[in-house]
Amino acid sequence: MEVLTSKRFEFSAAHRYWNAEWSPERNVEVFGKCTNAYGHGHNYVLEVTTAGEVDLATGMVINVTELKRTVGRVLEGFDHKHLNEDMAYFRDRQPTTENIVQVLWSLIAPELPSGVRLHRLRLYETADIFADFYGGMTASFGRSYQFSAAHRLDSSQLSPDENVALYGKCNNEKGHGHDYRFEVTVDGPVDPATGMVINLVELDAAVQPLLDELDHTHLDRQHAFFQERPSTAEHVVVYLWQRLAAVLGRRLRWIKLWETPNNIFEYGVREP
Ligand SMILES: [Zn+2]
Numbered sequence: 001m002e003v004l005t006s007k008r009f010e011f012s013a014a015h016r017y018w019n020a021e022w023s024p025e026r027n028v029e030v031f032g033k034c035t036n037a038y039g040h041g042h043n044y045v046l047e048v049t050t051a052g053e054v055d056l057a058t059g060m061v062i063n064v065t066e067l068k069r070t071v072g073r074v075l076e077g078f079d080h081k082h083l084n085e086d087m088a089y090f091r092d093r094q095p096t097t098e099n100i101v102q103v104l105w106s107l108i109a110p111e112l113p114s115g116v117r118l119h120r121l122r123l124y125e126t127a128d129i130f131a132d133f134y135g136g137m138t139a140s141f142g143r144s145y146q147f148s149a150a151h152r153l154d155s156s157q158l159s160p161d162e163n164v165a166l167y168g169k170c171n172n173e174k175g176h177g178h179d180y181r182f183e184v185t186v187d188g189p190v191d192p193a194t195g196m197v198i199n200l201v202e203l204d205a206a207v208q209p210l211l212d213e214l215d216h217t218h219l220d221r222q223h224a225f226f227q228e229r230p231s232t233a234e235h236v237v238v239y240l241w242q243r244l245a246a247v248l249g250r251r252l253r254w255i256k257l258w259e260t261p262n263n264i265f266e267y268g269v270r271e272p
């Protein structure tokens with residue numbers, strides 16, 4: 001019986017994006033403010049997920065103290081460093097979230113005890129921007145976004161009494177609302193020139209029309225999709241998927257939607 005266990009770690013580092021084979025103009029066009037010659041920095045958060053059989057003697061997949069020691073040793077090389085200037089790994093590749101997470105994988109995976117495998121590394125560059133790596137030929141990049149909207153749960157296929165019985169307070173005729181938050185994960189090969197699966201600017205541009213459309217609106221009263229079906233979070237996550245898949249195509253991998261901090265819905269082609 002294989003169990004997944006996750007632990008979070010933190011490190012702080014500076015970095016800069018610059019492709020020496022491009023003109024300064026091209027660099028600024030692709031990397032924006034990240035081209036600043038002196039660098040800038042982040043509080044990175046690394047989530048390490050390991051998989052393995054539960055040890056009968058200890059009841060654990062991996063001893064947390066041992067994992068802390070192993071990952072801590074690796075992160076000593078990153079913490080309070082300038083990734084471009086202090087670390088050989090980033091002489092020939094951009095210190096993007098996608099590339100950092102792959103380097104971390106190559107350093108952590110071989111150090112795990114036998115019988116334990118590295119399942120996933122998620123590296124947060126900021127609270128809402130992250131990269132995932134599973135050890136394959138592709139990496140994932142994601143960002144979370146928010147919109148605030150009103151809605152009412154009401155099914156045209158049910159009687160008024162049945163709607164009240166099923167949806168309770170959520171059936172309130174005039175509606176109620178939420179701050180919806182959703183995480184978009186895009187998957188693909190890392191472009192050697194940019195170190196990216198997708199440029200954040202491109203991802204933001206793909207999502208922005210959807211935010212413009214939904215933010216500060218009433219889902220049922222203003223959007224055809226929710227006039228035809230109840231505006232449950234299940235339907236909201238499918239709608240987000242359909243709209244984003246139309247722009248991002250097969251690169252779109254997964255959407256995770258928080259209707260409230262406690263109600264979470266996920267939809268995608270492959271589970272992360
Ligand atoms: Zn940065």
Ligand SMILES: [Zn+2]
Pocket residue numbers: 151170176177178
């Ligand atoms: Zn609601």
